[in-house]
Amino acid sequence: MKKIKTLIILLLLFGYSFISATQHYEISSNSSPTTKNYKNWSQIGEGGVFYVTQQGTLNLGSNVNFSTNSATQNGGAICNNGTTITWDDGYYYNNSAQNAGALLNYPNGIMNIGQNSRFENNHATGEGGCGGAIANAGTLNLKKDGTLVYN
16 A cells, blocks of 8 residues: 555655556555545456455445546456455445446455445446446445445
8 A cells, every 4th residue: 555655645746636546455454544535546457446355354434435446357446355344425436347347245255335325327347247336245234325326
């Protein structure tokens, strides 16, 4: 995570006013990032913004936004490979991947999706791709008042 933070700081120092990257965060320990907006991230492989390994946990807190992120394989915003991810009030807009436009949850993974999360216009782009918004093979806990629109 330090490598990516350094890249972003350098971009901001040289006058760039956007948050964008071509490498995702790979989470292999407990993590609670403070960034709330992730836009235009792109990853060759899995997890456009976050790829969480079996050794990591990810707590995104509340009011987190993922828009226009992509992965060439699975999980345009987040790929969970067998651990626990938790958040409230998430907004996932226009993310894409071959499978699971926004979120992929592998077996043994746990996703706790809090109240008022909205998934809008996310796409599985692969031939026979599954999960426009979410593809789940693990445990998915959805609280009330979530919204799925045009996925």
